[in-house]
Amino acid sequence: MFEKLSRMATRLLGGASSADGSSSGANRKTLSVDGFCEETLDEFVAMVDAKGGPPFLDSAPEWRSLSYRPSVKVDTAVDPFSDAYFALQTALYKEISGRDINQSANEKTDFNFEDHVASPNPYGGRDPNLVAIHYVRLSKLMRFAAPPAHARVLDMGCGWGLSTELFATMGCKVTGVDINPSFVGLVNERNKRLKLDIEAFQGGFDDFPLTGEFDLVVFYECLHHALKPWDVIARLSRNLAPGGSLAFAGEPINTLWWPHWGMRLDPLSVYCIRKFGWFESGWSQEFITQCMTRSGLAVRFVADADPVVGTAMVGTRPLPVSPAA
Secondary structure, three states, rough: OOOHHHHHHHHHHHOOOOOOOOOOOOOOOOOOOOOOOOHHEEEEEEEEOOHHHHHHHHHHHHHHOOOEEOOOOOOOOOOOOOOOHHHHHHHHHHHHHHHOOHHHHHHHOOOHHHHHHHOOOOOOOOOHHHHHHHHHHHHHHHHHHHOOOEEEEEOOOOOOOOHHHHHHHHOEEEEEEEHHHHHHHHHHHHHHHHHOOOEEEEEEOOOOOOOOOOEEEEEEOOOOHHHOOOHHHHHOOOOOEEEEEEEEOOOOOOOOOOOOOOEEEHHHHHHHHHHHHHOOOOOOOOHHHHHHHHHOOEEEEEEOOOOHHHHHHHHOOOOOOOOOO
């Protein structure tokens, strides 16, 4: 998940300015590993840009293990599904980003359209070691979810379309959905050449009009952008066929900062929230499990022996119980 975040941020480097949230005065803090806080956010973004962007954070051990020190105080005893807790995390997002939540405007990625149309893979990646990570994660997720032949797959937050294309080559009928119209255009344009069973549409997690049933709904490296994942899961689970599953991989499952869910406070996530306005959240395994079970899904996890592949999760809609004879 973090290599995807770094990849997207690196592509956008220089394409968006940081929010104007700097402060001045005699008491202004100076950016350092001990002063990574609200007052130094713009200085932090400028420093990362000057040192070559997100790859610097991966190569600097003094930053890699650091956490942002928020001014907003989040009471973790508040019900994490409540509006009150959501308001606290929204306030923290606004502190870090310097802007209001507007996913239609902020959750975008600019890229060279023609280059990605012509590329062997949608990411435009030429390093097989890096590209292979995504194919391995997605292939293992498909094996774990075990959909039927000719499965109807809904690929939410499909992005460039690597997952969309891979699922279609497996014989699935794939509907891709993304909030970014450029990504939707890329998926459909590449498919003119590939001629796979793919259709891509623009839409968000909360407002895409759903019709029909799906055997599998997939989130790859994207569910953490949902404002309220429990609402998204509840909405999509209603369109699962009996025995169908909702699955994800490449997501940030941890309790590094919050026992339930909240904004991620590592330097790379904070950089992307501040510079681009992306909503970068994460959750504990217990919390995301509750998000699934609240919608009546039976949950399974599998943690791969390779930490780069990470954890996959599948929530399955039970088959209806046949009446006794």
